[in-house]
Amino acid sequence: MKLPVKCPSCEKALQVSQLKCSHCETVVNGNYDLPLYMKLTNEEQDFILSFFLTSGSIKAMAKQAGVSYPTMRNKMDDLIEKIQKLKK
Known part of the structure; x- marks a missing residue:
């Protein structure tokens, strides 16, 4: 179970x-x-873990997920944008 954040x-x-x-x-x-x-x-965390485990290969992630490279790239860009907003 994931820790609630909202x-x-x-x-x-x-x-x-x-x-x-x-312990104590x-x-x-x-x-x-x-x-x-x-x-x-959870999905976004899994995406980051997948990126790490594929040594940063969006092409490999797209192949594993059965989607096109541009689709996976768009998911990456959306996540990058969300992280940038959270950091502010």
Whole structure:
């Protein structure tokens, strides 16, 4: 199960407020932003992992997914644009 990143009521971004060690039970409290990668959908995370595992070959990713290179390139461009917006 993926960590929720949006509020189920208002759709605004959630923040991490507590972390707990399962070994010694230490608890850390505060307001922490989620890492950028965690703000992406499961599909977007899988896309990045696939890109990494194909050594950055969009051609290989397109072949594995059974889509054209331009289609895969468009998906890449859309994800790049989303990441750039999240970084601001």
